[in-house]
Amino acid sequence: xxxPQLMVANCPRCGKVxxxxxxxxxxxxxxxxxxxxxxxxxxxxxxxxxxxxxxxSVTGVPLEQLYGWMREGKLLMTDYPNLSxxxxxxxxxxxxxKFCTDCLFRINKEINELKDKDSSFLRLQKEKTxxxxxxxxxxxxxxxx
Numbered sequence: 001x002x003x004p005q006l007m008v009a010n011c012p013r014c015g016k017v018x019x020x021x022x023x024x025x026x027x028x029x030x031x032x033x034x035x036x037x038x039x040x041x042x043x044x045x046x047x048x049x050x051x052x053x054x055x056x057s058v059t060g061v062p063l064e065q066l067y068g069w070m071r072e073g074k075l076l077m078t079d080y081p082n083l084s085x086x087x088x089x090x091x092x093x094x095x096x097x098k099f100c101t102d103c104l105f106r107i108n109k110e111i112n113e114l115k116d117k118d119s120s121f122l123r124l125q126k127e128k129t130x131x132x133x134x135x136x137x138x139x140x141x142x143x144x145x
Contacts, residue, residue, distance in 0.1 A: 036061050037074060044080050051082045071098075 011018050011026040018026035025033075039059050044050060047058075052070075056063045067085040069075045077083055077095045084093035089103040099107065 033065075036065070037069065040066070040069075040075065044075070044083075048080065049082050050080070052084060055083070 007020040008017055009020050009024070010016070011029055013025055013029040016026045016028070023030050036059065040055060040061060043055060043059055047054070050058075052063060052066055055061070056066055066075065066083075070077060070083060070085050075083060084095050086092065087094050087100040087103055088098045089107075090100060092100045092102075094100050097104070
């Protein structure tokens with residue numbers, strides 16, 4: 001007879017031991033974050049045109065937490081026109097995706113350049129192997145070719 005294992009972990013926010021769940025944090029921290037999110041929604045309903053920095057300073061929620069909620073869709077960017085979060089590459093303010101259009105263009109260009117370089121390298125390597133197959137080699141002499 002096996003004893004069922006209790007899945008527990010330490011909360012990443014407060015360090016308290018808790019039974020693992022979908023949110024990966026203890027119930028106290030979950031309630032606290034839910035309360036902060038509710039406060040943010042209430043502030044934004046009254047101050048529709050607030051920026052991310054203003055929201056953070058008034059509600060006391062760290063900017064990183066606000067950025068996470070924006071990326072997850074808990075704070076809808078379409079409802080609040082002045083909310084934004086930084087691009088993952090250059091930290092310019094954006095309202096959707098992970099990268100700004102300039103960084104996205106640059107990354108795609110670099111990827112295409114690497115693909116071209118890789119394909120030309122493979123072509124050269126293939127030509128080199130083909131040339132050694134058709135050429136006479138010293139080791140062929142010992143075999144009597």
